[in-house]
Amino acid sequence: MTTPRHGVARADTTGPPTSASGTVPLGGAVAGWASAVAAKPRSEIRENGHIMGQVVSEDGTAIAYTRIGSGPALIIVDGALCHRAFGPATALAEALAGHFTVYTYDRRGRGGSGGGAAPPDVEREVEDIAALIEEAGGSARLFGMSSGGTLVAEAAHRGVAAERIAIYESPMIVDGTRAPMDGDLPARVARALAEGRRGDAVKLFMRYVGTPGFFVAVLQVLPPWRKLKSVAHTLPNDFALVGEFQRGTPPPADRWSGAKAPALVIAGGKSPEYLRNAQRHLASALPHGELTVLPGQTHMVKPKATVPVLVDFFTR
Numbered sequence: 001m002t003t004p005r006h007g008v009a010r011a012d013t014t015g016p017p018t019s020a021s022g023t024v025p026l027g028g029a030v031a032g033w034a035s036a037v038a039a040k041p042r043s044e045i046r047e048n049g050h051i052m053g054q055v056v057s058e059d060g061t062a063i064a065y066t067r068i069g070s071g072p073a074l075i076i077v078d079g080a081l082c083h084r085a086f087g088p089a090t091a092l093a094e095a096l097a098g099h100f101t102v103y104t105y106d107r108r109g110r111g112g113s114g115g116g117a118a119p120p121d122v123e124r125e126v127e128d129i130a131a132l133i134e135e136a137g138g139s140a141r142l143f144g145m146s147s148g149g150t151l152v153a154e155a156a157h158r159g160v161a162a163e164r165i166a167i168y169e170s171p172m173i174v175d176g177t178r179a180p181m182d183g184d185l186p187a188r189v190a191r192a193l194a195e196g197r198r199g200d201a202v203k204l205f206m207r208y209v210g211t212p213g214f215f216v217a218v219l220q221v222l223p224p225w226r227k228l229k230s231v232a233h234t235l236p237n238d239f240a241l242v243g244e245f246q247r248g249t250p251p252p253a254d255r256w257s258g259a260k261a262p263a264l265v266i267a268g269g270k271s272p273e274y275l276r277n278a279q280r281h282l283a284s285a286l287p288h289g290e291l292t293v294l295p296g297q298t299h300m301v302k303p304k305a306t307v308p309v310l311v312d313f314f315t316r
Contacts, residue, residue: 055135057108057115058127064112065105065132066090069097072163073136074314075129076104079146079171080205080238083111086227088145088301095303099311100141103132107148109234116233120240126155139163141314145301146171147238153286154241156259164314166264167282168306169271169299171209172245174281178274181208181246186239198232199225205235210272245278256286263289264313266306268297275299 044053051067066084074096076089083106084090093102108115108128118124129151133140139161144152149167156162173180185208192201199220206216219225245251263286267279276293283291294305 053135054112055131057124057131059115059118059124061108061115061118061124061128062113063105063108063128063131065103065135066093067101067103068093069100069102071100072314073133073140074100074102075132075136075140075142076102077129077142077144077148077152078104078107078110079144079148080235081202081228081231082145082148083107083231085111086224086231088303092143092301092303092307095307096310099315101136103136103140105132107234107237109237110231120236122151122154122240125151125237125241126158126160129155130160133161141165143310144168144170146299147241150241150245153256153259153263153282156261156263157256159258162261164262164264164316165259166266166310166313167279168266168301169268169275169279170245170265170282171242171275172251172278172282173248173274174245174250174278175274176248177277178248178272180248181243186236186243189235189239193233193235198229201232201235202228250281251285253285256282259286259288261288262313262316264309265289265291266309267291267293268299269293269295270298 044051049068052065053067054062054064057063064084076092078087078089081087082089084104089104093104096102105128106113108118108124110116115124129142141164142152142155142160142162143166144150145168147170149170150172152162152165152167153170156165185204189201189204192198192204202225203216207213219228263283265279265283265286267276280291283289292309294309297305
């Protein structure tokens with residue numbers, strides 16, 4: 001079991017959080033509280049109703065964000081290879097902006113954020129979320145998609161000040177309905193990156209997650225391929241997040257025991273059985289978790305189906 005090294009989410013956001021009995025590296029919410037409070041954006045730019053700025057994470061890395069809307073703070077966390085300019089987060093933010101002050105951000109190493117040369121470290125990514133929460137006023141709702149959902153569950157477990165969390169299909173293999181990840185896959189991806197073969201790294205990842213071969217072939221001649229290759233160096237960060245959950249066995253029941261916030265786990269009704277089973281396990285393992293299945297949906301997050309569920313859960 002991993003247990004939180006730093007304190008849990010605090011009710012009083014006017015001062016540093018008090019320490020609880022230990023969690024695995026929290027990243028900034030407690031030990032680095034002073035740094036996180038100081039992590040205000042150096043500047044903000046307003047454009048078409050969007051406010052863009054930066055926070056500085058505990059290790060000094062600049063994390064770029066966009067803010068839109070009004071209401072309680074909600075931070076959206078992307079999955080592998082996605083960022084503000086590529087992926088579902090921006091459309092989701094616009095659909096949620098009538099209910100929340102929505103923050104989208106580039107996970108470290110992507111888009112406008114720094115930290116691309118640093119070794120993968122889950123602790124650093126949790127610290128980034130903690131810095132964004134401080135910028136948002138000291139507490140926030142969190143919504144993560146795919147490996148971003150895994151990161152949200154981990155951040156809550158490690159004690160960030162999350163009021164509620166929602167997770168869309170954290171990629172786990174918890175039973176025999178899919179073969180476990182080959183143990184050498186992260187090393188093969190890392191080797192491709194080290195040799196400058198970004199496209200090969202993306203292809204290895206996409207094949208593993210089940211992307212049809214013909215689609216991968218066609219994608220390589222389309223504009224999105226360049227965007228995917230531009231963030232290929234961040235794939236080791238996602239393997240660091242999800243690797244322990246790719247073994248074909250359920251994680252310990254107390255794996256997320258530090259996550260005290262109410263949690264909604266969302267599965268797509270048309271997603272593969274292994275993903276649906278994994279979400280069921282995650283919802284039962286989170287101390288205050290519940291599961292909802294969206295009929296007809298897959299691993300691709302669609303605002304029309306997802307936003308009503310998020311609004312309902314986050315406004316309870």
